[in-house]
Amino acid sequence: MAENRTICTKNNIDYISIRMAMAKGARTVEDLVEMAGICAECEGCKAEIEGILSSVCGCKNVSLAEVVNAVKNGADTVDKVGEVTGAGTGEDCGKCKVLIQNIIELGR
Numbered sequence: 677m678a679e680n681r682t683i684c685t686k687n688n689i690d691y692i693s694i695r696m697a698m699a700k701g702a703r704t705v706e707d708l709v710e711m712a713g714i715c716a717e718c719e720g721c722k723a724e725i726e727g728i729l730s731s732v733c734g735c736k737n738v739s740l741a742e743v744v745n746a747v748k749n750g751a752d753t754v755d756k757v758g759e760v761t762g763a764g765t766g767e768d769c770g771k772c773k774v775l776i777q778n779i780i781e782l783g784r
């Protein structure tokens with residue numbers, strides 16, 4: 677389970693704020709500038725932010741691409757996405773389920 681930490685030190689934006697913005701539909705660095713308030717001015721955070729954006733479930737190591745693919749192939753509930761990809765099935769966790777629900781709603 678990833679713990680909270682500051683990602684954008686300039687604007688003091690933490691990991692949880694970024695995940696919350698993703699659960700509301702943020703999928704790109706530009707979205708995160710707008711929705712989470714990261715500065716996106718430094719090269720240093722770029723790789724880490726791209727990594728966060730491309731991952732859905734840290735417990736089961738499931739990527740955004742895998743979840744989007746499962747949704748495109750008919751998984752239309754969080755449970756079905758979990759059956760196909762494992763996302764959201766981490767023991768005593770499930771904190772990525774809000775994001776999975778949002779991916780189902782947006783289809784991306």
Ligand code: FES
Nearest residue numbers: 684685715716721
């Ligand atoms: S310090 Fe803001 S994105 Fe790196």
Ligand code: FES
Nearest residue numbers: 733735766769770
């Ligand atoms: S991040 Fe823990 S179940 Fe997905």
